[in-house]
Amino acid sequence: MxxxxxxxxxxxxxxxxxxxxxxxxxxxxxxxxxxxxxxxxxxxxxxxxxxxxxxxxxxxxxxxxxxxxPGEWGVLLVRKGGFAVARMGGQALVEHKVGQRHVQGRTKAGGQSQQRFARRRDNQARQAYEAAADHAARILGGVRLVVTGGDHAAVDAVLEDPRLSSVTVVDPWLPVPDPRRAVLDRAVADAQAxxxxxxxx
Known part of the structure; x- marks a missing residue:
């Protein structure tokens, strides 16, 4: 439930x-x-x-x-289509970044063509997660408590970055759509509920 x-x-x-x-x-x-x-x-x-x-x-x-x-906390939302990261001071938004990345959709083609699309999609996803990790490391530097959401595998991929090793993820998990500014604003409110x-x- x-x-x-x-x-x-x-x-x-x-x-x-x-x-x-x-x-x-x-x-x-x-x-x-x-x-x-x-x-x-x-x-x-x-x-x-x-x-x-x-x-x-x-x-x-x-x-x-x-x-x-708390006096300092953060939000990290990641999906294949983009990311949003915010540093909070109490209820105030201190710094944030929202980014979109194009990740190839699935193809119905078979054989080598399908494998090529899959490799390209995986590479694009990896680049998107690396970009999200770069911004997260910059914005969330020194922040301990972070609320996350989006796609579990995508968030896990970003949090594997050693620069984010001090982060403690706290509930609730936020099942958000592709992050946009309005999605981030809603997530910030939900994180405090x-x-x-x-x-x-």
Whole structure:
């Protein structure tokens, strides 16, 4: 079941809606998360962004107040068609780069022609990932916490660069389309959201 991303500003309303919709719910803090158990057996587990453990009161307002962006963090989005990288200071965008690369689509031709297209596509993808790694190393230098998204294999290829060895990837994973500036802006917002796993009875 996919997680739900809830902005901290909407969290109290979200909990109110859950409680009302399920005939009441009790909140408890467990394992660094906030858990809600409804009368009808439905429940949710909410985690703070940036792998932050919560140890405050079992209250929606206190939990929302703890969803604070760190002083320095980053976003890295990579797909075959492009990349976006951002360095953040709290909620402020400090530096960013969005780039598109052309990677050959699949061909229906067979035999040697197909193999040639596959080699060209692989070379283009490798060059795209190298370009993304260059910008990521420059922009994210010294940043520890990074939220990633796009294509898993593409992100892994970029993070293999030794210049990014100090990066710690934190949830949520963001399944974004080819990165553009609007996609990056949305990813920055989603990275700061409360991550909720909901099970409805």
């Amino acid at each position: 996919p997680s739900v991303l809830v902005p901290a500003a909407r969290w109290e309303r979200w909990v109110d809606n859950f409680t009302t919709g399920h005939g009441g719910a009790a909140l408890a803090v467990s394992g660094g998360s906030l858990r809600g158990e409804a009368e009808d057996g439905s429940h949710f587990t909410a985690r703070l962004p940036f792998a932050t453990a919560y140890d405050g009161p079992a209250e929606a307002g206190d939990f929302a107040a703890a969803a604070v962006a 409360i991550v909720v796993d909901v099970v409805n009875a």
